[in-house]
Amino acid sequence: MKTRITELLGIRYPIIQASMAWITDAGLAAAVSAAGGLGTIGPNSGYSKITRDVKETGERLREQIRKLRSITDRPFAVNFVVGAAGLDKEFSERCIEVGIEERVPVAVVSQGNPRVHTRRLKEAGMKVIHVCASVDHAKKAEEAGVDAVVASGTEGGGHSGFDQITTFCLTPQVAGAVKIPVISGGGVGDSRGLVAALALGAEGVYMGTRFIATRECPAHxxxxxxxxxxxxxxxxxxxxxxxxxxxxxxxxxxxxxxxxxxxxxxxxxxxxxxxxxxxxxxxxxxxxxxxxxxxxxxxxxxxxxxxxxxxxxxxxxxxxxGLIRDVPSCRELIERIAGEADQVMDRLNLKFEREH
Ligand SMILES: Cc1cc2nc3c(=O)[nH]c(=O)nc-3n(C[C@H](O)[C@H](O)[C@H](O)COP(=O)(O)O)c2cc1C
Structure with missing residues (x-):
C-alpha cells in the first residue's frame, strides 16, 4: 500500500509506532521498522532508572539509536518532546543535538509549539512529523514547515491535547485544513482502524497502546x-x-x-x-x-x-x-493489520458494487 506517508518515510506499511516514554526502546522500534512500519524511540526508553543528568540523558538516547541500527537498517524515528522551559527544555535540547549528531532520519515532535525545533531539524536533514491535537495546531505545524502531522485524538493513551477532540472528528478536519499528509492517532488498533483512518483522510496511523501488548515491548x-x-x-x-x-x-x-x-x-x-x-x-x-x-x-x-x-x-x-486480546510479535501484528485491511477494503468495495 502506497500513501504519501509511506513514500515520505520510505516504509512499506503506513503504520507508525507511537512514542511511549520508557517503553518504546530500540528493540521495539527496530522490530516495528524491520517489519515494514516506522518504529519510534521514546523519551528515556531502554532504561529502568531515572536520571536528572542532561548529558547522560543524551548518551542514553545515543546508545538506543546505535542499538536500533545494529538490529535493522530500516528508517526509524526519535520522539523529541518540545520541553518549553527548565530541565524539560535542557533534556529536549540535548536529545535534539544527539539526534542530529546521529543522523536520525525522522523526528516525531510532540507536546509543544512546532516553531521551536522544526527549522533546525529540517536543516539537519530530518523528516519532521508534528503531533497535533487541534486544527489550529496542525495549521501552525504546516506553516512551520513540518512534513506531516499526527491528528491525535482524545481516545489515545497518555497525554492528549487541551480540547479532547476525538480521532474520528479531528482527522477529517485536519485533513481538510492542511496540504501536507495527515497521520491518524488515538484509538487505532487493528485493520478496521487503519481503513477507517484512510477513509477519514489520513495517509497513515500512529499506534501506541496496541504496541504495548507486543512481545518486543519492554513493559512489564x-x-x-x-x-x-x-x-x-x-x-x-x-x-x-x-x-x-x-x-x-x-x-x-x-x-x-x-x-x-x-x-x-x-x-x-x-x-x-x-x-x-x-x-x-x-x-x-x-x-x-x-x-x-x-x-x-x-x-x-x-x-x-x-x-x-x-x-x-x-x-x-x-x-x-478494550480491543486488544493478544500479545503478538510486531511483525505478526503489522502483517495481520495489513492483510486484514485488504479484506476490509474488499468488503467495502463489494458492498458498493452491489448497491450500484
Ligand atoms: C504509556 C504511554 C506513554 C506515552 N508517552 C508519550 C511520550 O513520551 N511522548 C509522546 O509524545 N506521547 C506519548 N504518549 C502518547 C502516544 O505517543 C500516542 O499519542 C498515543 O498512544 C496514541 O493513542 P493510542 O494509545 O490509542 O494508540 C504515550 C502514550 C502511552 C499510552
Missing amino acids: PNVKQAILDCADTCTMSIRHGSPSVSNSGNRGFTEARRGSVRIIINDKIREIMAKKGGKISWEDILPEMVMPDPESGISPTLAAFIYGDLDNYFMAAGQVS
Missing part, C-alpha cells in the same frame, strides 16, 4: 495483562497539568487551559475516586501515592511500567485497550 507483563483485561469502559481521561504542580507549567498549561491524560482505571484509581467522591484530576492522584524512595531511581511511571507495580501505581493507556 503485568502492564500487558492489564491491557488484555480491559473492557471498553476501562480507561478515563483526567485533567492534568495544574500550574501549581511542579514542572507542569513547562507544557504551557494555565489554570484555565489544562491538558488531559488517559489512564486505565485500576483498583488504585478506584480507591482514590471513592475517597474524592467520583471525579478526580492529576492533583488528587499524586498525594495518594507512596512515592518511591528518591534514592531508588524509580519514579511512579517506572514503578508501574517497568516494575509492574499496578497495586500502588497506575498506567496510561488508550480506549483501544
Whole structure:
C-alpha cells in the first residue's frame, strides 16, 4: 500500500509506532521498522532508572539509536518532546543535538509549539512529523514547515491535547485544513482502524497502546495483562497539568487551559475516586501515592511500567485497550493489520458494487 506517508518515510506499511516514554526502546522500534512500519524511540526508553543528568540523558538516547541500527537498517524515528522551559527544555535540547549528531532520519515532535525545533531539524536533514491535537495546531505545524502531522485524538493513551477532540472528528478536519499528509492517532488498533483512518483522510496511523501488548515491548507483563483485561469502559481521561504542580507549567498549561491524560482505571484509581467522591484530576492522584524512595531511581511511571507495580501505581493507556486480546510479535501484528485491511477494503468495495 502506497500513501504519501509511506513514500515520505520510505516504509512499506503506513503504520507508525507511537512514542511511549520508557517503553518504546530500540528493540521495539527496530522490530516495528524491520517489519515494514516506522518504529519510534521514546523519551528515556531502554532504561529502568531515572536520571536528572542532561548529558547522560543524551548518551542514553545515543546508545538506543546505535542499538536500533545494529538490529535493522530500516528508517526509524526519535520522539523529541518540545520541553518549553527548565530541565524539560535542557533534556529536549540535548536529545535534539544527539539526534542530529546521529543522523536520525525522522523526528516525531510532540507536546509543544512546532516553531521551536522544526527549522533546525529540517536543516539537519530530518523528516519532521508534528503531533497535533487541534486544527489550529496542525495549521501552525504546516506553516512551520513540518512534513506531516499526527491528528491525535482524545481516545489515545497518555497525554492528549487541551480540547479532547476525538480521532474520528479531528482527522477529517485536519485533513481538510492542511496540504501536507495527515497521520491518524488515538484509538487505532487493528485493520478496521487503519481503513477507517484512510477513509477519514489520513495517509497513515500512529499506534501506541496496541504496541504495548507486543512481545518486543519492554513493559512489564503485568502492564500487558492489564491491557488484555480491559473492557471498553476501562480507561478515563483526567485533567492534568495544574500550574501549581511542579514542572507542569513547562507544557504551557494555565489554570484555565489544562491538558488531559488517559489512564486505565485500576483498583488504585478506584480507591482514590471513592475517597474524592467520583471525579478526580492529576492533583488528587499524586498525594495518594507512596512515592518511591528518591534514592531508588524509580519514579511512579517506572514503578508501574517497568516494575509492574499496578497495586500502588497506575498506567496510561488508550480506549483501544478494550480491543486488544493478544500479545503478538510486531511483525505478526503489522502483517495481520495489513492483510486484514485488504479484506476490509474488499468488503467495502463489494458492498458498493452491489448497491450500484
Ligand atoms: C504509556 C504511554 C506513554 C506515552 N508517552 C508519550 C511520550 O513520551 N511522548 C509522546 O509524545 N506521547 C506519548 N504518549 C502518547 C502516544 O505517543 C500516542 O499519542 C498515543 O498512544 C496514541 O493513542 P493510542 O494509545 O490509542 O494508540 C504515550 C502514550 C502511552 C499510552
